[in-house]
Amino acid sequence: MTRREFDGVTIECTQGDIAAQSDLDAVVNAANAELRTGGGVAGALHRAAGPGLEEECRPLAPITPGQAVITGAHRLPNRYVVHCLGPVHGVDEPAEQLLANCYREALQLADGHGVASIGFPSISTGAFGYPVEAAAQTAMDAVAGALSGLGRIRLVRFVLFGRGDFQVYAGALERLPANGSVSP
Ligand code: AR6
Numbered sequence: 001m002t003r004r005e006f007d008g009v010t011i012e013c014t015q016g017d018i019a020a021q022s023d024l025d026a027v028v029n030a031a032n033a034e035l036r037t038g039g040g041v042a043g044a045l046h047r048a049a050g051p052g053l054e055e056e057c058r059p060l061a062p063i064t065p066g067q068a069v070i071t072g073a074h075r076l077p078n079r080y081v082v083h084c085l086g087p088v089h090g091v092d093e094p095a096e097q098l099l100a101n102c103y104r105e106a107l108q109l110a111d112g113h114g115v116a117s118i119g120f121p122s123i124s125t126g127a128f129g130y131p132v133e134a135a136a137q138t139a140m141d142a143v144a145g146a147l148s149g150l151g152r153i154r155l156v157r158f159v160l161f162g163r164g165d166f167q168v169y170a171g172a173l174e175r176l177p178a179n180g181s182v183s184p
Helices: 040-049 051-060 095-112 132-149 163-175
Strands: 002-006 009-015 026-030 068-072 080-084 117-120 155-160
Touching (some): 002 163, 009 163, 051 068, 095 132, 155 163
Parallel strands (some): 009 155, 117 155
Antiparallel strands (some): 068 080
16 A cells, blocks of 8 residues: 555555445446446446446446546445546547546546545556556546545545556656646
8 A cells, every 4th residue: 555645635556456445435437438337347346336336327328538427336335436438548539638537527526426535446457458657647647636626535545456557556656746736
């Protein structure tokens, strides 16, 4: 676990399963446009949440790259799931901006629902093929840049499945300036 605090908000990185973060108010899904179950993160979250999650998602789909929508968490140990559609690497452009939008929109949406703690997976770096080094830098800068506009969120946790991904995200966290302010 690596952790830093920026003006009362903690950003941390941990290795683990996004579907098993029982101390967080909200978790983020690396969704598909149809908000259906799938592989990776979407599969893990929908499996743990049960069929009610897909049912609640149906009228909210389709979503576009960079967009986020929020639902209940059903049988997951959280209050909300925020579903983000990341860019497919080499297809959806401008990729960096679309990926940053996912993180910003997810934080704003969750904050507006009174969420105090939220967990993100590494959006787009699995089936969508985004290189993890670049994705981690964009994700960390987008989160740090959004913190000053948040009212309720006090904890942002990146939940990385693999050891290598954890180290990459932890490195990006360590590189943030002390005041966390990164221009968007
Ligand atoms: N907890 C945390 N991270 C995970 C987990 C988990 N349980 N499972 C996988 N990862 P992906 P994407 C990591 O493919 O690239 C889906 O099928 C994984 O190792 O879930 O945004 C959807 O239906 C990788 O580092 O998301 C979409 O069609 C990262 O999470 C599409 O894949 C993201 O991998 C979305 O692709």
